[in-house]
Amino acid sequence: MYRILINKELCTGCQSCVLACMLKHNDNSNIYTLDLENIDTDSRGHIELDKDNNPVPIICRHCDEPECVLTCMSGAMIKDKESGVVSYNEKKCGSCYMCIMSCPYGVLKVDDRTKQTVxxxxxxxxxxxPKCVANCPTGAIELQKEGGLC
Structure with a gap:
């Protein structure tokens, strides 16, 4: 089973995880020519400041009991029982956004172009x-493998 663990004390707010995600989910593989203003260039995670103005990575944890899966009426959000990965099937999505509203971490968001996919x-x-894990210079984002299945 895979899970993402966050150690917010190690996060410096460098945005390396965000940029790595943007590059991964974009046709452009060159960080120097990545258009940060293009609405099609979006990260699946982001950095927010907590109440003490400390940076915190907001990235899907692939929860053991994901609220996004429990509230998804169309079956677009599913959790693979073997890998633990929570995935999204755009073709099944009814655009009700219950998954977005139910995520306790505030990770999910609507795409800026169509406003219909998550x-x-x-x-x-x-x-x-994951690129966010591989590119975090401080180890604030960690991939946990547990249960011996992976």
Whole structure:
């Protein structure tokens, strides 16, 4: 089972995780030419400041009992029982946004272009490690493998 763990005390707010995610989910693979103003260039996670103005990575944790899956009426949000990955099927989505409203971490969001699909972390399914984890210089974002299944 895979889970994302966040250690907010280690986060410096450098945005490396956000940029890595933007590059992964974009046709442009060059950070120097990545258009940060383009609404099609969006990250599945972000950094927010807590009440003490300390940066906190807001990234899908792929929860054990994900509220987004429990509240999804169309079956667009599912949790793989073996890997633990919570995934989103755009074709099944009814655009009710219950998943967005129910996420306790405030991770999910509507895409800026169509306002009909949900942007959801896929744990960089075709990579060895999620880009946010691989590019975090302080180790604030960690991939936990548990249960011996992976």
């Amino acid at each position: 942007l959801k972390c896929d744990l960089c399914k075709d990579e060895e490690y």
